[in-house]
Amino acid sequence: MKDIILNFGPPEELETKRILEVRSLSYLERLERLMAIIEVSHTLNTAKIIQTKKR
Template sequence: MKKIVLSFGPPKDLEAKRTAEIKSLSHLERLERLIAIIEVSYALKTGKVIQFKKR
């Protein structure tokens, strides 16, 4: 995997970089990313809320 670098800049530039990155991916890589997003979304939706005791 590539080293992750945080990007700062105008939203248009960041969106253009993100779009170019996604277009460079193969169909399988796009599908893997979509499935990962769906799994995280499902985990957040069905997860139990942890309640902390107030002192």
């Protein structure tokens, strides 16, 4: 994977860069990113449930 570079600028400019980046990805790369987001979301939801049960 490429090195991560932090971008600073107006939100419109950053959004445009992000859209161009996603369009340049292959279908498989897009799917991998989606699965990573789903995995993180599930982990966060599970962590919240476990944390509230302990109290």
